[in-house]
Amino acid sequence: MGEAEATVQMPAGTATRAIRHVLQVGDAARQSYARRLGVGRSDYLALAHIYYEGPTQPRDLGARLAMGSGTLTPLLDRLEQHGYAARTPHPLDRRRLLIVLTPQGQAAMDAAFAEFDGIVTEALEAVGLSGGLGRFTSLLDQLSDAIAERIVSREQEKGSTSGGGHGREDGNHLGQNHPSGTENPSER
Structure with missing residues (x-):
């Protein structure tokens, strides 16, 4: 990157607009996969959480x-009716339940995520980005972690005590694990 290129000022909100666009595309993809599975968007998000996090207690989900x-129980009923998830006894405490993917649910999510990985790989090639999916996802993870660290740092510097406003649309918040299974730096 040349020196002139590095000093170009972008309009305020450029990064926000680009990230917003990526989130909208991701939301459209989730909606498409949800339709194909015959479930709603929230149902699909629940399946994705269980897929990434493994067996999950209902309260955590x-x-x-x-x-x-009152909202989660009917969602779990729908996932069970479709054969994608099941409520099973917790292995250490029979009073608690775990929500698990069934083999059908696991296969459906494996297929959806494999297809999306293929789409992203094709898109990377189409726009001329080298390094493949692994390099791209590593960069996104590093970028997400770096942004999260800076947001947390700014909040601490400014003495922010408000608890809201920074949740991601998928229910994760700064300082929680992201879907790659790696730890966010603010958890350390």
Whole structure:
């Protein structure tokens, strides 16, 4: 990158607009996969959380999706009716339940995510980005972590005590694990 290129000032909000566009594309992809599975968007988000996090207690899933038990119970009923998830006894405490993907649910999510990885790989090639999917996802993880660190740092510097406003649309928040399974730096 040349010196002139490095000093070009972009209009305020350029990064926000680009990230917003990526989130919109991701949301459209989730909606498409949800339709194909015959479930709603929230149902698909629940399946994705279980897929990435493994067996999950209902209260934890509800917290991730910002849903109370009155909303979560019918969602879990739908996932069970479709054969994608099941409620099973917790292995250490029979009073608790775990939500697990069924083999059908695992296969459906494997297929959806494999297809999306293929689409992203094709898009990377189409726009001339080298290094493949692994390099791209590593860069996104590093960038997400670096942005999260700076947001947390700015909040601490400014003495922010408000708890809201920084949640991601998928229910994750700064300082929580992201889908790659790696730890966010603010958890350390």
